[in-house]
Amino acid sequence: MTDEPSPERLRGRRRPVGLGKRAWLTTKVVRRLLRFLAWSRFVRVTVVNRDVVPARGPVLVASNHISMLDAVFLWGALRRRAMAVAMAELWTWPVVGWLVRRLGHVPVVRRDPQSGQQALEHAEWILRHGGVMLIYPEGRCVPPGRSEPYKPGVAKLALATGVPIIPVATTGTDNVLPLRTRHGDRPAFDRSRPVTIRFGTPIDPADFDSPEKLLDHLRTHIEYLRAESP
Secondary structure, X not given: OOOOOOHHHHHOOOOOHHHOHHHHHHHHHHHHHHHHHHHOOOOOEEEEOHHHOOOOOOEEEEEOOOOOOHHHHHHHHOOOOOEEEEEHHHHHOOOHHHHHHHHOOEEEOOOXXXXXXXXXXXXXXXXXXXXXXXXXXXXXXOOOOOOOOOOOHXXXXXXXXXXXXXXXXXXXXXXXXXXXXXXXXXXXXXXXOOEXXXXXXXXXXXXXXXXXXXXXXXXXXHHHHHHHOO
């Protein structure tokens, strides 16, 4: 990572908001609501292999991105507090803006290199404090059948910190809440469609000598997990 802050300087900063008591309480309340919705079958959600996420220590979680609902389902599927790198527009939305601030998520302005670098530094700060970071390497929602190059940020973070990456395949969210370009005659929100969140084996960045090789492996693993999902 270019111009990255030193681990010593990052450790000297205050504790990330997302690891504080207010975020902990908010996480508990929101997750209980999400789990009630899953339990009541309001939305049919299946979570596979969640136990690969360690109970303690820094972790990067990387998933494909097919719907605006992806982060809600993935964040709700975890058993730990977690912060996500997300589009900066969310911080201006009513209610959602308050929630992402309260939970300590990380804003990034798309197609802005400086904002991207700041988001990576913020994410590294969270990892240095033992947190969980959610990242969508594609950088935006990508409809099924299309392809988007992975951004190198997740690989650079893993190599700079030694933190493992847990690959995740998210399927079905694009049927619950399709992208606008794919609505057609379909309902804008269809809660009857099933969603699957499938966690894969953690990837150790020490096994790779370049971000490119790590990204290639990550993409292959996520695609394999997607193929395994119904």
